[in-house]
Amino acid sequence: MGFSINKVHEHFVGAIEGIDLKSSLSNSDIRKLNHALDEFGVLVFRNQILTNEQQIKFSEAFGNIELAVGGNVTKEKDRRLSLEIADVSNLDKDGKIFARNDRRRMFNLGNRLWHSDSSYRKIPAKCSLLSCHSKPSSGGNTEFAFMPAAYDALDDKIKKEIEELVTEHSLIYSRGLLGFSEFTNEERETFKPVLQALVRKNETTDRKSIYLSAHIGTIVGWEMPEARDFIRELTEHATSRDFVYAHEWSIGDLVVWDNRQCMHRVRPFKDTGEPRDMRRTTIAGQEETTKQTN
Numbered sequence: 001m002g003f004s005i006n007k008v009h010e011h012f013v014g015a016i017e018g019i020d021l022k023s024s025l026s027n028s029d030i031r032k033l034n035h036a037l038d039e040f041g042v043l044v045f046r047n048q049i050l051t052n053e054q055q056i057k058f059s060e061a062f063g064n065i066e067l068a069v070g071g072n073v074t075k076e077k078d079r080r081l082s083l084e085i086a087d088v089s090n091l092d093k094d095g096k097i098f099a100r101n102d103r104r105r106m107f108n109l110g111n112r113l114w115h116s117d118s119s120y121r122k123i124p125a126k127c128s129l130l131s132c133h134s135k136p137s138s139g140g141n142t143e144f145a146f147m148p149a150a151y152d153a154l155d156d157k158i159k160k161e162i163e164e165l166v167t168e169h170s171l172i173y174s175r176g177l178l179g180f181s182e183f184t185n186e187e188r189e190t191f192k193p194v195l196q197a198l199v200r201k202n203e204t205t206d207r208k209s210i211y212l213s214a215h216i217g218t219i220v221g222w223e224m225p226e227a228r229d230f231i232r233e234l235t236e237h238a239t240s241r242d243f244v245y246a247h248e249w250s251i252g253d254l255v256v257w258d259n260r261q262c263m264h265r266v267r268p269f270k271d272t273g274e275p276r277d278m279r280r281t282t283i284a285g286q287e288e289t290t291k292q293t294n
């Protein structure tokens with residue numbers, strides 16, 4: 001397929017035109033898309049109304065689906081969507097909007113903090129694909145921050161200081177930032193912290209990223225307050241407006257982002273009043289970040 005890619009931000013984000021995500025892709029299309037993800041970090045596709053099955057099929061162009069287990073507090077019997085899809089809507093299994101005090105809503109508010117998907121997993125996600133099926137009348141943009149550009153802008157002293165650092169990530173830490181701290185014993189076990197490298201390198205572009213996420217709770221070998229202060233400073237730098245693209249959704253948009261190279265967050269909207277039906281497929285990563293060599 002002769003699709004084209006237009007860069008829409010100074011540093012990253014490719015808008016892809018001339019592709020129908022329902023049709024089957026050649027190996028060369030798949031290579032080109034994966035290469036574009038390495039280079040642009042975020043890929044935007046407009047006017048693609050897909051069924052869940054079609055989204056899953058297209059997602060497999062990027063690798064193997066990571067199932068939505070161990071990443072939320074929704075019981076399997078209460079799921080609206082199959083395990084191949086992370087339900088990031090504000091809807092329950094009957095399509096009703098979560099009540100204001102619903103525990104799942106409280107937990108999902110964590111998506112408003114800058115994060116990288118599944119950084120709380122031992123092998124974190126490669127990329128995510130999010131489709132818009134309904135949207136609120138205002139708010140609810142998703143913002144993306146490009147970590148290679150943020151890394152490049154660090155001064156050499158900081159680059160050296162962070163090169164070998166290892167961080168601890170957990171959903172308990174990110175939810176704790178919003179004061180969500182009541183977890184069952186089973187959840188505590190599932191959400192046990194994992195280790196991640198703070199600096200990652202993209203093998204295709206050779207560019208380094210700061211691997212940040214709201215899931216970070218400390219740095220190995222550091223006292224927690226010092227670690228959190230340091231991570232907060234880095235995050236503030238990495239999410240300054242120069243490195244951020246805000247996606248304003250239309251129904252039928254599908255956005256793919258590279259979790260190895262980007263952070264993202266959803267902006268506020270009146271989530272107790274209007275449905276926002278967003279469905280995410282996630283592609284599994286291949287190895288532990290602490291085993292990668294820069």
Ligand code: OGA
Pocket residue numbers: 088111117128130140141142264265266267278280
């Ligand atoms: C996600 C997420 C963003 C959004 O899908 O991983 O963080 O816009 N949500 O809902």
Ligand code: MN
Pocket residue numbers: 111115116117264
């Ligand atoms: Mn996310």
